[in-house]
Amino acid sequence: MQYIKKNQGSYNLHMVRTKKFKTITLKIIFHTPIVKEDITKRNVLSDILLQSTSKYSSKRNMIIEAENLYAVDVYNNTQRLGNYIMTSFILQVLNDRYTEEGNVEKAFEFLNEILFHPDVCNNSFREDKLSLVKNNCRVALSELKEDTYDYCMIRLKEAYDKNSPVSYRMIGYVEDLEKIDEHNLYQYYLNMIDSDYVDIFVVGDFNPKDMLEMVKKNFHFRKVKKEKMKYELDNKTVRKRRLIAKEKEENNQSKLGILCPLSKMKDYEKNYPMVLANIILGGGVDSKLFKTVREKYSYCYSIFSSYYKLDQMIVISAGIDKENYSKTLKEITDVLNQLKKGKFQDKDIKIAKELYNNSINSIEESPMNLISEYLSEEIVGFETYKEREKIMNKVSKKEIIHALKKIKIDTVFLLEGDKNEEN
């Protein structure tokens, strides 16, 4: 396997050459500092670009073209990464040796058409297409509460700090949706193409020189961008007394969310001891939370913790019976306190390291894993994954305890299941 990075001025091209895959995967990432009021616009924009283009007048025509190119997959997603919003367009196509000469190039031209030749007239997107996309977006927004886990996480983060990017709803906001029109959306599109930072990743078996030419030919950005702001959010002072917020919904199960911000830490502590601390706390089916809250007390079916390094926090979530709320919260608090006192075994650290090493070993087995690895190295400032494996193996118990002492429960949110059986 070979990794080649080329600074093309207006974008960085990352090429990962490997013979492991029969496909070529291309991912173009647009990233820019997040603005709450622009999230909805961003979602609508990325959706409308996949509705039609100047050459393909309908979504059906686009899908048929993709099918003709031996089922090329083209999709997009928008997510927040720390202080940034990232919109990615992903293309996956079979290598020409399994289809026909020139098919990959045609697939790249297809993505070029989607990105650079949108379906516009008079400097505006088409009204009928925008209306369709806005309708879909409006429906998705109205169904927000149907996914009780997602909704609980949103409300937890809003309770924690409604002004922080952490709490921004990535699904968007109805009030912002109504402000979008054909013209201002097109202006936003031009701005994204012109001003966003761009990274392009390609993974597969190809000749780097040919690939560079093919990318240059199809993905051209004019401006060289200025220096970036940092991805990581600033530390926030932890509340002296934890904030407890509750909301009732007509559900059988209650969802509990707990947010623990990190106090100031050095990069080493965030990249290594804290990662192991989270695996031990609630990273999987062998974690302390799983063993205690689920296996010992039977309070829940699912419980886990997630570590968001760029947001500088750990979030714990569980699905429980509302009657068990206080007992569950007490047990979670106890588990965390016991860990801070160093009440865990060397065996727990060994398991956490093994699981981490396994995830490192799996990176090369999937094109998307490879892309997210090189993206992390690029923007999060990680060491290479081979270096990380070595460093992680040397992390001590003392360092893990030290990291654990820097997290504290700040905000608790209970989405209380309030099912009235007569309903």
Next chain:
Amino acid sequence: MKKIELCGIDKTCYYDELENGLELYFVPYEDKKNYFISYATRYGSDILKFKLGSEEYTPPLGIAHYLEHKMFEEENGEDPFTFFSSNGTDSNASTSYDYTQYICYGTKKFNENLKYLLRFVNNPYFTNENVEKEKGIIGEEINMYQDMPDYKLEMCLKQNLYHKSPRKYDIAGTISEIDRITKEDLYKCYNSFYIPNNMFLLIAGNFDVENAYNIVKKEMKDIPSGIVPKIIEEKEEESVVKKKQVLKENIEVPKLAMGIKISNKNLKVNSFEQDLYYYMLTTILFGSSSEFRERVRNEKLLNDFYMEWEKIEDYHTFYLMATSLDVDRLLEEIEYELSHISITKNTFERIKKVWIANEVKMGDSVDKEESVLFDDIIKYHKIIPNRIDLIRKMNLTTMNNFLKSISFDNRSIVKMIPKEKKEDILE
């Protein structure tokens, strides 16, 4: 072991059946670091009643799933999850209608993991205490699903489609049913269905075939075959139970579910080909590049869309689920499509091309390929090594004859609407 070439993905499947009846399917990948092991029994929630000696035995609903959870108890107190985690390996288990599988997947310690997976599934340990403990956990799992409107809609549709089929019941059972489960029930079901001649082992990824074969032979040498009990099934009727139902739920946007129960008695193609032609039909009618999808999309009649086929006994059932602001008009469009079927050669050939490309792509991922092979073993009791050839051989004449032999009249429809009238969402 017998070698079976998997055409199109350039892989070989090594097959053998041990003396005790355990079937082995090994698919080595030379270019991958990871592997995936699945040890499975053909026992799932479809088995509601069976003969135990001369008696008929009806365990509580949800017992196969409960049994899966309790297999993670060991007499020496060791936790299988901890064992696999210590080896940097992920593990899990799942129960479906027609199987229960135990899996582990990782990049190292293959030998230890394989041995352990076989041992822990071959050695149950149930006590009154550990059986009781699981009731709270599974109760919360059931509650979690009960809060998902799509799941409730699907279960309601199945209850309206099937008179007798076990598919009308939730795989996990109900809270009152699982409350009746005892360790004796679990042992009875385990001893009846967790026997080598009712099970198989599938391994895909980075491993040495001969080494794996020797480990399995050694681990299984003292495990005798058994007699799979006679399963007592009630024949499903051709009609549906209820043609229409409206549910009022705590949702914002209405949902629609349609089920069509189709008899296969007039079909002249084999089971795998039946699946191919049924999927081809609905991909052309309702797939993402269909005229139907374009029409309902442009008329703002469709937000989410999901479709699936299920086979039970001599029937295929088509499920279609959608979210729409106007479910009545959407239903009219679906019904129109079903009564005006016309398939062009161009579309038919294009979909074949897509399927063949997808088969080749599948070979890139060990877990995706494993999952396709697993489905083959469950559905067809063998793997289908020449999928691409069979797709290539599909033709419009057979498709049209196929269409003449089936009927879409046997339908059930469930609409789920908001409890309270909502403000208009549509612009």
